[in-house]
Amino acid sequence: MAITSDWHIHTKHSCDGACMEYEALVKDAKELGIKDYGVSDHYHSRLQEPDIKASREDYEKTLEKYPELKGHFHFGLELSVMSDWEIEKIAKGDYTEPPLWGIRMGGPENNAPVYDITDEFIEKYKIEYIIGGVHWLLYCKSDKESIIKEQHKQYMFCASNPKTDILAHYLWFNPMDLKRWPEMEDPCKYHLEISETMRNELVCALKENNVAFEISSGLFMKEHPTTLLDEYFGWVSDMQRSGVVLSMGSDSHAENLRNYCNYDKVEEMLKHYKIDSSKFFCL
Ligand SMILES: [Zn+2]
Numbered sequence: 001m002a003i004t005s006d007w008h009i010h011t012k013h014s015c016d017g018a019c020m021e022y023e024a025l026v027k028d029a030k031e032l033g034i035k036d037y038g039v040s041d042h043y044h045s046r047l048q049e050p051d052i053k054a055s056r057e058d059y060e061k062t063l064e065k066y067p068e069l070k071g072h073f074h075f076g077l078e079l080s081v082m083s084d085w086e087i088e089k090i091a092k093g094d095y096t097e098p099p100l101w102g103i104r105m106g107g108p109e110n111n112a113p114v115y116d117i118t119d120e121f122i123e124k125y126k127i128e129y130i131i132g133g134v135h136w137l138l139y140c141k142s143d144k145e146s147i148i149k150e151q152h153k154q155y156m157f158c159a160s161n162p163k164t165d166i167l168a169h170y171l172w173f174n175p176m177d178l179k180r181w182p183e184m185e186d187p188c189k190y191h192l193e194i195s196e197t198m199r200n201e202l203v204c205a206l207k208e209n210n211v212a213f214e215i216s217s218g219l220f221m222k223e224h225p226t227t228l229l230d231e232y233f234g235w236v237s238d239m240q241r242s243g244v245v246l247s248m249g250s251d252s253h254a255e256n257l258r259n260y261c262n263y264d265k266v267e268e269m270l271k272h273y274k275i276d277s278s279k280f281f282c283l
């Protein structure tokens with residue numbers, strides 16, 4: 001099998017209903033031929049510290065039980081891009097119910113994107129790699145141009161931030177945001193809407209900062225028109241040829257890997273577009 005790594009996997013310690021046990025992950029990874037992989041639970045803000053602590057404890061127990069995984073099974077995080085306005089409010093405790101998903105409404109437009117993480121936190125929980133995820137629009141207007149600009153701003157933030165190792169699931173949109181822009185129900189259309197300049201700017205930032213671009217097999221959880229998938233994988237293939245490192249990520253949220261990973265569908269695309277999986281991101 002061409003796919004032997006998966007760096008984007010959620011366990012039951014992610015705050016969004018992901019439910020995989022470490023034990024199930026290790027079992028499936030072995031059976032599916034995944035040799036190098038990592039757990040990347042969600043970290044939106046400091047409010048997720050208890051989740052990461054619990055996940056780290058389970059990770060260490062798993063390594064103790066399966067010492068042969070050492071050097072192949074890793075502990076990462078998926079960070080969300082947040083706004084400095086909401087992080088300031090969270091830091092001050094300026095909320096009634098703990099905003100586990102951040103403060104998604106009411107922020108000022110054009111807020112600066114941030115990650116709510118410190119070097120001390122990374123060291124404390126021995127975080128080996130970081131995936132940067134664009135998970136929501138940060139208080140922009142609802143017209144197409146504003147949304148495209150906002151998404152691009154956040155992708156560029158991830159691609160330029162020294163803490164990011166991998167840019168997550170390009171083309172994934174939050175269902176709440178899709179309500180604001182229903183024609184994006186097929187997310188591949190986004191790719192056709194954005195300008196050549198924006199695409200090139202992102203590719204340059206990934207390359208210059210050595211941030212890997214994730215091929216998200218989660219893309220196959222929905223049916224997409226072949227032409228749009230072709231457009232996407234054609235672009236990914238060009239990106240690899242221009243020197244961007246690609247990373248494999250299923251973004252699994254289920255109770256096991258096998259029902260979610262769609263590795264076979266991605267493999268077809270890799271073959272068709274001559275994408276070289278031996279050059280994929282690996283720790
Ligand atoms: Zn994500």
Ligand SMILES: [Zn+2]
Nearest residue numbers: 008010078251
């Ligand atoms: Zn994820």
